[in-house]
Amino acid sequence: MEEARRIAVRAQLLDGSARGILDTVRTLGFLQLDPIAVVAPPQHLVLWSRLESSYDPAGLDRLLWEERALFEYLAFVYPVEDLPLVRAQMRARARGTKPYYARGNDFLREHAPFRRYLLRELERRGPLLSRELEDRSGYAGEDRVWWGRRQVALMLELMHGRGQVAVVGRRGGQRLWDLAERWYPEGETLPARQAERLNAERRFRALGVRLERGEWRAHPDVADGPVPDGRVTLLSPFDRLVHDRARAEALWGFRYRLEMYVPRAKREYGYYVLPVLRGDRIVGRVEPVADREAGTLRVLGAWPEPGETLDGIEGALASLASWLGLSPPDAPPGGAGGRRRGGRPTPGGRR
Numbered sequence: 001m002e003e004a005r006r007i008a009v010r011a012q013l014l015d016g017s018a019r020g021i022l023d024t025v026r027t028l029g030f031l032q033l034d035p036i037a038v039v040a041p042p043q044h045l046v047l048w049s050r051l052e053s054s055y056d057p058a059g060l061d062r063l064l065w066e067e068r069a070l071f072e073y074l075a076f077v078y079p080v081e082d083l084p085l086v087r088a089q090m091r092a093r094a095r096g097t098k099p100y101y102a103r104g105n106d107f108l109r110e111h112a113p114f115r116r117y118l119l120r121e122l123e124r125r126g127p128l129l130s131r132e133l134e135d136r137s138g139y140a141g142e143d144r145v146w147w148g149r150r151q152v153a154l155m156l157e158l159m160h161g162r163g164q165v166a167v168v169g170r171r172g173g174q175r176l177w178d179l180a181e182r183w184y185p186e187g188e189t190l191p192a193r194q195a196e197r198l199n200a201e202r203r204f205r206a207l208g209v210r211l212e213r214g215e216w217r218a219h220p221d222v223a224d225g226p227v228p229d230g231r232v233t234l235l236s237p238f239d240r241l242v243h244d245r246a247r248a249e250a251l252w253g254f255r256y257r258l259e260m261y262v263p264r265a266k267r268e269y270g271y272y273v274l275p276v277l278r279g280d281r282i283v284g285r286v287e288p289v290a291d292r293e294a295g296t297l298r299v300l301g302a303w304p305e306p307g308e309t310l311d312g313i314e315g316a317l318a319s320l321a322s323w324l325g326l327s328p329p330d331a332p333p334g335g336a337g338g339r340r341r342g343g344r345p346t347p348g349g350r351r
Contacts, residue, residue: 002280004209004216005251006227009280011208011219012241015227018050021059022069022079029206031077032238035173036260038272039290039297040324042238043077049233049277053323065169071184072167074160084187085202088195090163104158111137111155118155119164119179126178127168130156206240211250229279232312234286234320242275242282252282254305270301276313283308288317290324297321299329 009015011027018024024047025031031043039045047055060077063070070077073086096102108115114137121133130152137151156177159165166183169176190198204210208222218224235242237258242248249255256275259267270287277283284304291298297320304310318328 001216001251003224004218005280007208007218007222007224008241008251009208009227009277010225011206011222012239013050014231014233014241014277015280016231021047021051021055022063024050025063025070025077026079026081027206028240029078029082029202032243033072033075033077034238036272037290039274039288039320042236045234045236046239048320048323049235049239052233052319055323061170068183068185074157080185082202083184084190085195085199087163087187088190088192090161092192094162104161107154108158108162111151114138114151114155115159118152118159122165122177122179126182127176128178129171129174129176131174207247209251211247227280230312232276232278232316234274234288234316235277236274237272239275241277248282254282256285269303273301276310276316278312281308284310284313286310286313286317288320288329290326292326296327297324297329 010017013024013027018027028046031046034042036042040048043060044055044057047057047060060070064072064077069080071080071083078086092098093101093104096105117136118133122128125132130150133152135150135152137155156165160167160177163180163184165177166180167175168178168183205219205221207219209216209218211217237243237256242254242256245256254275257268259269259273260271264271269285272289273285273287275282275285282305284302286302287300289298289300297317299317302310302313321328
């Protein structure tokens with residue numbers, strides 16, 4: 001088990017071996033995008049956890065929108081050399097191989113004139129924000145939870161999933177859209193089964209180990225070796241080391257749930273709690289908040305795992321604060337073994 005933990009940490013470049021944004025994304029396979037920025041958006045926090053103070057978020061934008069060494073697809077960032085694998089996903093959506101894809105294809109067929117209008121406008125005036133395009137869907141129903149009444153965003157998302165339009169930049173945090181053929185480079189076409197095999201192999205390589213028939217199997221390209229025990233960092237809830245909650249529990253005995261959507265009174269820990277990694281062990285969790293108005297990084301709570309301490313967390317929090325351009329926090333509540341202010345957290349409400 002200890003060997004499996006070391007390999008998993010090394011495969012994810014959380015041993016201090018990460019060198020540069022592009023190489024890091026290539027090794028991880030992808031970055032997940034999310035607008036939640038209690039501390040920092042997850043794509044940036046994932047890179048900071050590995051590159052530390054050398055990571056400049058502007059570098060990620062440059063690789064995406066200027067150098068085009070990376071590309072965005074359905075809220076993920078991939079290396080451009082993986083575009084043939086992603087195009088296989090696009091074709092699967094266009095064929096409607098799953099019920100969800102088929103429903104999207106039905107919407108595209110039912111609103112074919114609307115789709116053609118969007119393509120014409122993008123060809124003529126693109127890149128454009130969704131709000132710069134008219135809603136000609138004819139939809140007159142109630143507001144939807146995600147899309148409201150306007151169907152432009154929904155149509156663009158469906159077209160994006162099928163490789164017809166692409167995200168080509170950001171303006172004020174909003175996506176800029178253009179024709180995919182003007183943005184994506186040409187590349188080989190991979191058969192669906194070959195793409196699935198390659199994707200599975202990439203996932204295995206990025207994670208380092210996987211559980212097979214009750215035993216941990218290591219990927220042959222990821223070597224075992226020591227992980228510096230003094231390296232302490234904080235992980236995004238979307239970090240691949242812990243994103244598979246069952247795997248994290250099997251490897252570390254670490255039960256982790258994101259409690260953003262759990263009512264406050266039922267949260268066991270907090271709204272946006274980050275796992276604490278020291279060396280090759282997950283030793284606890286902490287709830288930092290970037291208070292940009294006050295110019296400081298606040299800590300609402302810190303919880304060590306049973307038998308562990310949070311030694312070194314002050315340095316990790318100070319490093320995070322410095323990277324964010326904020327003042328470092330005071331000591332976590334109760335010191336290294338602190339709990340949430342107000343006493344013991346209420347059990348239950350895990351997600």
